[in-house]
Amino acid sequence: HYLNIPSEKATFSMGCFWAPDSLFGSTPGIITTRVGYAGGSEGFIPTYRNIGDYTEAIQLQYDPNTVTYLELLKIFWDHHDPTAKFKKQYSSFIYYHNDQQKVEAEQTLNEKKAKGLDILTKIEPAGQFFNAEDYHQKYRLQQHKNLCNDLGLKTGEDLINSHVAARLNGYVVGQGGIDQFDSEASKLRLDEAAIKYIRQLVIKYEGQGLHC
Numbered sequence: 001h002y003l004n005i006p007s008e009k010a011t012f013s014m015g016c017f018w019a020p021d022s023l024f025g026s027t028p029g030i031i032t033t034r035v036g037y038a039g040g041s042e043g044f045i046p047t048y049r050n051i052g053d054y055t056e057a058i059q060l061q062y063d064p065n066t067v068t069y070l071e072l073l074k075i076f077w078d079h080h081d082p083t084a085k086f087k088k089q090y091s092s093f094i095y096y097h098n099d100q101q102k103v104e105a106e107q108t109l110n111e112k113k114a115k116g117l118d119i120l121t122k123i124e125p126a127g128q129f130f131n132a133e134d135y136h137q138k139y140r141l142q143q144h145k146n147l148c149n150d151l152g153l154k155t156g157e158d159l160i161n162s163h164v165a166a167r168l169n170g171y172v173v174g175q176g177g178i179d180q181f182d183s184e185a186s187k188l189r190l191d192e193a194a195i196k197y198i199r200q201l202v203i204k205y206e207g208q209g210l211h212c
């Protein structure tokens with residue numbers, strides 16, 4: 001049912017990609033997520049063990065009528081430290097997909113700098129995005145093997161393309177919270193057993209934040 005609603009892409013790097021996969025996965029308006037490698041040299045094929053000059057990145061498909069790019073940027077800035085110096089793999093990047101994204105990204109970056117913050121975030125055009133290995137896709141959800149099997153999420157492609165997988169990858173670590181989960185569970189067409197299982201996880205981890 002989500003296939004015929006409008007969708008736009010957004011790509012961010014903000015440290016280890018498992019965390020933003022869960023953070024954005026349960027954000028209203030997010031349709032699907034994928035983790036991968038972005039921003040490196042052309043002609044090089046990055047992998048987790050041989051990442052070269054690529055960054056760990058999250059790529060989102062979102063419904064711009066439900067969540068705006070500016071709202072996604074706010075989540076981006078609020079959930080990592082853009083002043084901290086890391087190796088390239090974990091560095092802060094906004095990879096824009098069109099001129100409007102570029103303008104809005106620069107605007108928010110300039111607002112941060114105007115506050116005197118030494119922001120290291122770089123803004124670059126989105127180039128080729130290489131999917132990360134299957135075991136990195138919806139990493140938190142994949143720790144619940146029986147749930148994935150019950151939902152028919154077997155391959156990396158299943159995990160990348162499934163809206164339900166994106167949502168649950170957030171909920172299983174408490175992202176989104178119990179009220180939002182309860183209001184959304186029926187739309188996700190989960191059966192009673194799955195709802196019960198996920199509910200106890202949301203309640204357990206809500207408010208605990210994300211870690212890698």
Ligand code: MHO
Nearest residue numbers: 015016017018056136212
């Ligand atoms: N410290 C984490 C980082 C994973 S991440 C996808 C680990 O290696 O387990 O970079």
